[in-house]
Ligand SMILES: Nc1ncnc2c1ncn2[C@@H]1O[C@H](COP(=O)(O)OP(=O)(O)OP(=O)(O)O)[C@@H](O)[C@H]1O
C-alpha cells in the first residue's frame with residue numbers, strides 16, 4: 325500500500341513538473357536560508373572567537389585611562405615600572421606580567437622600509453602572549469638591564485625587509501638608531517578586527533625608554549593568569565592594587581582599566597549566539613511560509629484534480645489510498661525541496677564564507693534537522709488537503725469540470 | 726445454483742435527491758435482474774433516471790430504499806471501503822467523457838486499476854499492454870491521453886475497464902461524444918468483450934443504432950422501468 329502510494333505520488337508529481345517546482349520553491353528557499361544563516365553565523369563566531377582566544381583567554385590587559393568607548397581611552401597618567409613590580413609582587417595567581425610601551429616607527433633595511441609598531445618590553449611579553457620563536461632567542465638579562473640595541477621581529481617585518489633572506493644578526497634601523505636582529509617570531513596571522521599581529525618589532529623596554537620615548541613610562545601591562553586561577557579574581561586584585569597606588573577614592577572612577585580577555589570572548593560568543601539564533605529564526609519563518617505555500621498549492625491541486633480523484637475512486641481506490649497518495653505527494657515534494665534547499669545552502673555557505681572571509685563551518689545536525697523539518701512540513705501541511713481529497717464523493721467528483 | 730443467481734438484482738430501488746420541499750425522486754421503485762454474460766442497453770428520455778440507476782449498480786451511490794444484490798450479496802450493508810473493493814475487483818466503468826488522467830500515457834492510465842489491486846509491476850505492465858492490444862492501441866501505449874483522438878481515448882478507457890477482467894462493465898453513454906464511425910468501433914469492442922470474455926455489459930445510450938448491439942433493452946420513464954423484459958432487438 326505504501327509502495328503503491330509512492331508510485332502513484334511520483335507519477336502525479338512527474339505529470340506536472342512545473343507545478344511541483346513552484347510548490348517546493350518556498351521550502352527550497354526556506355531550508356537554504358536556515359542552513360546558510362546558521363552556517364554563516366557559526367563561521368563568523370568561530371573566526372572572531374578564535375582570534376580572541378588566540379590572545380589567550382587567561383590574558384588581562386591593563387591600560388591607563390577610563391573606558392570611553394570600544395578601544396578608546398581618555399587621557400590619564402601612564403603606569404610606572406614600580407606599578408608593574410607591585411603587580412608581580414602582590415597579585416596572587418599570575419603566571420607572568422609584561423610591561424610595554426610602543427610607538428609607530430619606520431623600520432629600514434638597505435633600501436627597503438616598512439612602517440611598523442615598535443614595542444619595548446621584557447621577556448615576560450613572549451610568555452604572556454604565547455609567542456614562540458621561529459629562529460633566534462629572546463633577550464638576555466644583560467641586554468635588558470643595559471638597554472642594548474637588539475630586537476626580535478615579527479614575520480611580517482621579516483618578509484617586508486628581508487624577503488627570503490636570513491635576518492639573524494643583521495642590523496636594521498628604527499628611526500634614528502640601529503639594532504641587531506636576535507630573534508624571529510613564529511607567525512600568528514591575522515588577529516582580532518583584522519590587525520596583523522606579526523607586524524611588530526620588539527626591543528628591551530630600557531632601550532625603548534632611552535632611544536625612542538625619552539621617558540620611563542609603561543603604557544600597558546599585560547598579565548596572564550596561572551592555569552586554574554580565576555581571571556576575575558586576578559582582575560579584582562589588580563583593580564584594588566592600582567586604585568591604592570593611584571590614590572583613587574572609594575567614590576571616584578578608576579583612571580585605568582583592566583580588561584579580561586575571557587570576559588570579552590564570552591560576551592562576544594553569547595552575542596553571536598543570540599545573533600545566529602535570531603537569523604535562524606527569521607529563516608525558519610520563511611520555512612514556515614514555504615510550508616503554507618505547499619498547503620496552498622496542494623489545496624488548489626486537490627480542487628484542480630477533483631475529476632482525477634473521482635476517476636480513482638470509481639476505479640476502486642479507497643479513501644485512505646487517496647489520502648495516502650496526496651500525503652506522500654506532499655511529503656515527497658517537501659523532502660525534495662529540503663534536499664535542494666540543502667544543496668543550495670551548501671553552495672551559498674561556501675560562497676558567502678569565501679566572500680566574507682570566514683571559515684566554512686557546516687552545521688551537520690542543523691542540516692539533518694532542516695531536512696526532517698521539511699518532511700514534517702509536508703506531512704502537516706499536506707494532511708488537510710489530502711483529507712479533503714479523500715472525502716470527495718466519487719459521483720460529484722466525476723461530474724466536476 | 727450460481728447459474729440461477731443474477732449478477733445484478735434490483736428490488737424496489739428508490740432514490741431521492743435532496744430533502745423536504747426540494748426532494749426529487751429520481752427512481753421510484755426499480756426491479757431489475759441482469760444475468761451473467763448479458764449485454765443490456767438502458768434507454769429513455771433525459772432525466773428518467775438511467776444514470777442514477779447506473780451509479781447505484783456501480784456502487785458509486787447508494788439507494789434511498791430497496792434492495793440491491795451483487796452476485797447475491799446485499800450491497801446496502803457494505804461500507805465505503807467494502808464498496809470500493811467491490812468496484813476494484815468486479816466492476817469496470819466507461820464514461821461519456823472518457824475520464825482518462827490527463828498528461829498521462831495510455832499505458833499508465835490502463836495500469837491504474839491494477840495498481841490499486843496491488844498487481845506486481847511486470848504482470849501489471851503485461852496485462853495493460855495486452856488490454857491496449859485488445860482495443861487495437863498497442864502502438865499508442867506511450868502517448869499521453871491528450872494526444873489521442875476522442876475515439877482512441879474511449880478505447881483506452883475501455884482497455885482500462887477490462888484490464889482487470891471485471892464481471893460487469895458499466896458504460897454510461899460511451900458513444901455520446903463520438904461520431905457514428907467511432908461509435909460503431911466502440912460498440913463492436915463492447916460486444917466482443919461481452920462475447921469473448923463473458924463480461925456482463927450494461928450500457929446507457931440514446932441512440933437506437935447502438936442499442937442494437939445489446940441483447941436486451943431496458944426502457945426508463947420517470948424513474949420507473951417502462952416495459953419489463955423481452956424488448957429484443
Ligand atoms: N445529484 C443530484 N442531485 C439532485 N438531483 C439529481 C442529482 N442527480 C440527478 N438528479 C435528478 O434525478 C433525475 C434523474 O437524473 P439522471 O441523471 O439519472 O437522468 P438520466 O436518465 O441519466 O438523464 P440523461 O439522459 O440526461 O443523462 C433528474 O431529474 C436529475 O435532475
Ligand SMILES: [Mg+2]
Pocket residue numbers: 775776777897
Ligand atoms: Mg445520464
